[in-house]
Amino acid sequence: MHELAAAGLAGDFERAREIHFKMLPLMRALFIETNPIPVKQACAFMGKCSNEMRMPLTPMSPAPAERLRSVMKELRLI
Numbered sequence: 001m002h003e004l005a006a007a008g009l010a011g012d013f014e015r016a017r018e019i020h021f022k023m024l025p026l027m028r029a030l031f032i033e034t035n036p037i038p039v040k041q042a043c044a045f046m047g048k049c050s051n052e053m054r055m056p057l058t059p060m061s062p063a064p065a066e067r068l069r070s071v072m073k074e075l076r077l078i
Helices: 002-009 013-029 037-045 062-074
Strands: none
Touching: 002 013, 013 062, 037 062
């Protein structure tokens, strides 16, 4: 996201557009379930935290979590 914003602020809209479309599957996957659940799950996949949630939030369902993991693997984030 930093690179995308930096490219846009520098007026390099071609590069910003390229980054945007590359990251679009991740942006969509991060909204498969209620925010911030997928974001925390993504951080857990990266080893930055656990995927434990405080009520009223619950961990991601298995199928959406696997979709998120797949997208992150495709983008080499995990």
